[in-house]
Amino acid sequence: MACIDPFKSNGKRFFHSFVFAWQGIISTVKSERNFRIHLLASVLVIIAGIYFRISLLEWIILFLLIGGILALELINTAIECVVDLVMQKKYHPLAKTAKDVGAGAVLVYVIISVIIGILIFIPKLTIHQ
Ligand SMILES: Nc1ncnc2c1ncn2[C@@H]1O[C@H](COP(=O)(O)OP(=O)(O)OP(=O)(O)O)[C@@H](O)[C@H]1O
Secondary structure: OOOHHHHHHHHHHHHHHHHHHHHHHHHHHHHHHHHHHHHHHHHHHHHHHHHHHOOOHHHHHHHHHHHHHHHHHHHHHHHHHHHHEEEEHOHHHHHHHHHHHHEEEEEEEHHHHHHHHHHHHHHHHHHOO
């Protein structure tokens, strides 16, 4: 939360915000199987990019897609946590909508990323044969 501790120096606050963000990423890696799958897929895509010697523009596109998926998955996890915290195991159609829409956002980005990945790598596969 902004301005929660006015006595902390700006430098310390800046450093702490990195530590908290890193803690959020680590807890998502530990708790979310989908996030781990996306991380593994990202590593495989990077290895494929090195193997096929893709262009600078293709690297930029790939990193935008990888970063987008991981960031969206983190936001989706945050939505799930807030819903679970508020609902305390109670059922509500709006809680379902919130979770399903968050998951849908990730799915849309994954589908687009797969299509772009195919457009980048399929021509390279045919050239290599
Ligand atoms: N409190 C709730 N009220 C209504 N529907 C819910 C609630 N919690 C989860 N759901 C719905 O139940 C289904 C499964 O949810 P669940 O929480 O098990 O998985 P998730 O959070 O969507 O994803 P993950 O696999 O990452 O845990 C989803 O359709 C979700 O929208």
